[in-house]
Amino acid sequence: MDASPRFPGFPSTLQYVPIPKVYCSDVLPHITDHAELVVSLHLFRLLAAKRGYPPAIARHLLTEDPLLAAGFTAQGRDARAEAERGLGLAVQRGVFLEAAAPGGGSLLLLNNSKI
DSSP states (O other): OOOOOOOOOOSSSSOOOOOOOOIIIIGGGOOOOHHHHHHHHHHHHHHHHSSSSSSSEHHHHHHHHHHHHHHHHHHTHHHHHHHHHHHHHHHHHHHHHEOOOOTTEEEEEETTOOO
């Protein structure tokens, strides 16, 4: 059994992270790699917090995200390597897009028909 503490339950007031229904029906059943799933969920969270259209985040904000890193580190994994690997799988699957950022680096976006 996992040594992590028991989850006490959700607070009465919740904030939600939108995950497209089609992700659950068409993508999730095909994911076999834990890193891809975890990275995708964190990327949905980070994109949901962005304003403007289209919502995009700098790649380094995902790969350096402390919540994402904590999960991989708790499993004894190299957080940076797992984040990069999981992101690569999600981009390869076509769930997210990676584009060049105007000032250098790259941006991550949800792959949708408006982009």
